[in-house]
Amino acid sequence: MTQTPPPQVWPTLRATDARALIRFLVEAFGFEExxxxxxxxxxxxxxxxxxxxxxxxxxxxxxxxDDKWPLRPGTFGAYVVTEDVPALHKRAVAAGAEILQPPADTDYGSSEFLARDPEGNLWSFGTYRGEPGSVAAQ
Structure with missing residues (x-):
């Protein structure tokens, strides 16, 4: 069995109030600092x-x-896999996330919802794990 390597691609974003955004992403969505x-x-x-x-x-x-990575706050979007869409949606609502689309099933077999964080970034959470791809031998 081939083991998937640790993540080597890291989405990045900038925030007007990065410390507040970190607190929000931890509280509302369950990211770990x-x-x-x-x-x-x-x-x-x-x-x-x-x-x-x-x-x-x-x-x-x-x-x-001299900033070499001048990303504008609020222009980020990501899809994040979760195992429990209803529980994460409930958590996000309780933390004050702006819900743009409530949990719904898709025609490709996912259950997902869409939210916006306080900086304006878009977050889609769902059960779809993507299609299998090849993993380079280690």
Whole structure:
């Protein structure tokens, strides 16, 4: 059996208030705070892990004129696999997430919902795990 390697692709985003966004993503969606670097309100780098694997990296938007990664806050979107859509939806609603589409079944066999975080980023959570692909031998 071939074991899937650890994640090597990390979606990244920037936030106007990165520390508040980190708290929201942990409380509303269940991400786990793995690492946060920075001083005061500024976040130079943060890694939030997803319990089923992978995660996102983020930081503060205001990095100065020499910023080599000038992503605009609120322009990010991600699909995240979850095993329990109703429970995660309930958690997101309780934490104040803006729900754009309530849980629904799709024609490709997924159950999913769509939410927007306080920075304007879009998050789709569902049971669809994607189609099997090849894993390079290690």
């Amino acid at each position: 793995t690492a946060v670097y920075g001083e005061g309100d500024r976040v130079d780098h943060a890694q939030l892990s997803w319990p089923l694997g992978g995660g996102v990296m983020l930081g503060s938007a205001d990095r100065g004129p």
